[in-house]
Amino acid sequence: MRLFWKCTFCAVSAAVAVACGPVEPEKVFEPSYFDLPVPEYFPTLTNVPASNRLSEEGVRLGRHLFYDIRLSGSYRAEGMLSCASCHRQENAFECGLDNPRLDNGRMTGAAGLQTAHGMLPLINIAFNTRCFGWNGALEYPESNLETLIARTLVDSTEFAGTEQAIEQRIAGIPFYPPLFQEAFGSSEVTFDRIVSAIAQFVRTLVSSNSKFDRYMRGEAQLSPEEMRGYVLFTTEEGADCFHCHGGAGNVLFSTYDILVNGLDPQEAFTDPYDRYSVTGDPMDKGAYRIPTLRNIAYTAPYMHDGRFSTLGEVIDQYSENVFHSPYISPLMHHVNDNGVQLTASEKQCLEAFLLCLSDEEFIRNPDFSNPFVQDTVPAQAQVQAGKGVPGSRP
Ligand code: HEC
Numbered sequence: 184m185r186l187f188w189k190c191t192f193c194a195v196s197a198a199v200a201v202a203c204g205p206v207e208p209e210k211v212f213e214p215s216y217f218d219l220p221v222p223e224y225f226p227t228l229t230n231v232p233a234s235n236r237l238s239e240e241g242v243r244l245g246r247h248l249f250y251d252i253r254l255s256g257s258y259r260a261e262g263m264l265s266c267a268s269c270h271r272q273e274n275a276f277e278c279g280l281d282n283p284r285l286d287n288g289r290m291t292g293a294a295g296l297q298t299a300h301g302m303l304p305l306i307n308i309a310f311n312t313r314c315f316g317w318n319g320a321l322e323y324p325e326s327n328l329e330t331l332i333a334r335t336l337v338d339s340t341e342f343a344g345t346e347q348a349i350e351q352r353i354a355g356i357p358f359y360p361p362l363f364q365e366a367f368g369s370s371e372v373t374f375d376r377i378v379s380a381i382a383q384f385v386r387t388l389v390s391s392n393s394k395f396d397r398y399m400r401g402e403a404q405l406s407p408e409e410m411r412g413y414v415l416f417t418t419e420e421g422a423d424c425f426h427c428h429g430g431a432g433n434v435l436f437s438t439y440d441i442l443v444n445g446l447d448p449q450e451a452f453t454d455p456y457d458r459y460s461v462t463g464d465p466m467d468k469g470a471y472r473i474p475t476l477r478n479i480a481y482t483a484p485y486m487h488d489g490r491f492s493t494l495g496e497v498i499d500q501y502s503e504n505v506f507h508s509p510y511i512s513p514l515m516h517h518v519n520d521n522g523v524q525l526t527a528s529e530k531q532c533l534e535a536f537l538l539c540l541s542d543e544e545f546i547r548n549p550d551f552s553n554p555f556v557q558d559t560v561p562a563q564a565q566v567q568a569g570k571g572v573p574g575s576r577p
């Protein structure tokens with residue numbers, strides 16, 4: 184019915200145009216396309232699809248949508264949230280331990296329901312060509328970032344919106360249609376365009392200027408303590424982290440494999456959303472996708488259920504608390520010793536190395552910040568202070 188109306192409208196407007204004489208030449212749609220800048224030692228493969236190339240206009244639109252609490256499509260004050268309510272820049276686009284939406288490791292969405300798992304940060308997502316989410320249910324290339332964002336917007340534990348409500352809400356804000364015009368060649372606001380623009384912005388969130396990166400480029404030296412930590416990280420007889428979390432040979436600091444790393448199964452391997460829930464393979468019980476360790480100092484709480492708050496706790500876990508189960512990954516080589524058994528000074532060095540993965544420029548990059556505010560107050564604080572984004576209250 185709606186489609187029929189649209190077509191009738193097209194026919195009528197075409198007839199009117201003909202009747203009124205010479206038609207204005209159509210403006211050529213020329214967005215400023217650009218290729219994702221790939222840092223020199225990064226993988227060259229990205230998940231940027233041909234159908235959603237990056238353009239300056241698209242990224243600009245996506246950045247506004249990412250930070251706009253009206254995106255929730257909800258008119259209830261408590262239901263208003265943006266991507267940035269959960270993915271905060273100062274936490275490398277994770278939630279942060281002081282996030283008011285964080286409760287017992289999980290986040291609370293627009294409808295007051297809790298997410299199935301803890302958070303994942305948005306770091307170098309454009310280079311992930313394996314799978315998304317803790318259980319890797321969205322596998323590339325069948326699924327891509329666009330798939331994930333579309334689901335996030337309607338998921339009952341996140342935005343809890345409907346495609347139509349979100350479309351209408353954004354279309355009704357006079358600020359937006361011109362931005363859609365610039366990004367997509369017409370001012371029509373559609374759910375797909377909203378998703379595409381946000382995906383473009385998220386793909387620009389590249390972190391490649393940590394101390395470790397500067398070391399890779401020959402611009403900085405690691406201190407003896409950090410270097411010892413790096414050696415521990417990358418040796419089997421040391422802390423043995425590299426099989427899963429990379430290093431110089433895998434600068435994403437994750438292989439994105441999905442496995443069991445020996446956490447105490449507080450849920451007795453019965454999480455209804457683990458890898459097993461995706462594959463049905465009993466060996467996948469309690470398995471989760473390996474997260475990146477980039478910016479790890481900013482992204483607490485840690486693990487799929489947010490059980491740890493500090494890197495010290497994580498290191499103790501791998502050092503002496505590894506839990507033996509039939510499901511444990513064969514890459515956990517030291518499971519028979521309950522872990523890699525590090526000394527206090529080795530733990531200190533390992534943590535010093537992990538801190539070298541912090542990229543301050545990333546969490547302060549003005550291109551990634553809330554475009555609605557000029558100061559540095561985090562978006563969430565603005566919203567709480569009642570300042571919000573323009574017209575943010577229903
Ligand atoms: C209510 C909090 C919340 C909001 C709002 C939210 N997210 Fe998330 N996000 C999460 C959680 C929790 C996960 C981990 C989900 C899982 O795998 O179970 C996640 C995962 C992701 C991932 C996957 C990362 C990876 O490494 O696989 C991406 C990408 C993402 N979110 C982008 C977004 C975008 C874009 C928005 C806005 C449209 C958004 N999120 C809004 C909580 C949120």
Ligand code: HEC
Binds near residue numbers: 423428444473501
């Ligand atoms: C066998 C593969 C494997 C090895 C080896 C391994 N990890 Fe992990 N790591 C994982 C997986 C899988 C997760 C997610 C587990 C979960 O949440 O259930 C993870 C999670 C983490 C996290 C939490 C990240 C976050 O964003 O929540 C940190 C930190 C971490 N690992 C550090 C290390 C360190 C340090 C080492 C070496 C001592 C190490 N890992 C060795 C697979 C591994």
